[in-house]
Amino acid sequence: MIRIGILGAAGYTGGELIRLLLNHPQAEIVFANSESNAGNLVSDVHEGLVGDTDLRFTSEMPFEQVDVVFFCFGHGKSEAFLQEHTIPSHVKIIDLAQDFRIAGEHDYVYGLPEINRERIARAKHVANPGCFATAIQLALLPAAYLNLLKDDISVNAITGSTGAGQKPSATTHFSWRVDNMSIYKPFQHQHLAEICQSLRQVQGYLDASVDFIPYRGPFARGIFCTAVVRLPRGNDEQTEQQLHNDILNAYRDFYHDAAFTHYSEAPIDLKQVVNTNKALVHCEIFGNKLLVTSAIDNLLKGAVGQAVQNMNIMFAIDEAAGIRLKASAF
Secondary structure, three states: OEEEEEEOOOOHHHHHHHHHHHOOOOEEEEEEEOOOOOOOEHHHHOHHHOOOOOOEOEOOOOHHHOOEEEEOOOOOHHHHHHHHOOOOOOOEEEEOOOOOOOOOOOOOEEOOHHHHHHHHHHOOEEEOOOHHHHHHHHHHHHHHHOOOOOOOEEEEEEEOHHHHOOOOOOOOOHHHHOOOOEEOOOOOOOOHHHHHHHHHHHHOOOOOOEEEEEEEOOOOOOEEEEEEEEOOOOOOHHHHHHHHHHHHHHHHHHOOOOOOEEEOOOOOOHHHOOOOOOEEEEEEEEOOEEEEEEEEOOOHHHHHHHHHHHHHHHOOOOOOOOOOOOOOOO
């Protein structure tokens, strides 16, 4: 069994992580840390777990009893925590914040299995990707593999309210969010850095900009992304058709061995992925424009589902263990 500790366990990601791990065949939750909820039943906060567990939050952090610890902190808090606390060298860390996603003077591996599976398998520390970043990268990585990202890329993506975390705010409460849409952080979202880092890793360089406009959606969970890539013009119709065939085949092949990312021949929609760890990708070509759509659940493939996927890889067990979740038909 993999013995697990969870820090920041009272938020949305903490609750979803506990839900997955309770049903994981090789996982044991040793502690779920929350200073403000210490002593309370986990199911008092994460009410969907009523009847599933008698686990209580604790203020204790017995790191010596675990094999891996998940950081479910807000952004910026993981690095600060590690400056103030010592975690034994044998304990692996999976950080769900953005603190270590950009390569630098640390040993965290960027946890996108579709391009870093072998590095994740050897890693002691993993930086889990952001939710928007996951959806956008999965839409664009095959194009980067074909060296197609030479002109600026237009990306629009809409996310559910859970992407903003559990703490209520002016833009998350029901009466504002329902039947409403808005944009935020256009062209400057914090996930752009990790998106460009991965595209550069696959293509070898990236001179183009990713013009990303994020939207707040009137739903709780999920991300739906559209990306437009400008393609080179062929010298003749036959050459252009060959390029189009190469692109479609590359998208089909790139995720052929991926555990949860699938290329769909038909157009996709959000309900196909909500409450699952799946990512769906579809593309169409219109003249010299490649339109790619992708969809994920922001709390699962965009956060804790991918984190558990990374844990499975790190401990050399079935990559899909505990996260084979099926979408609802309605």
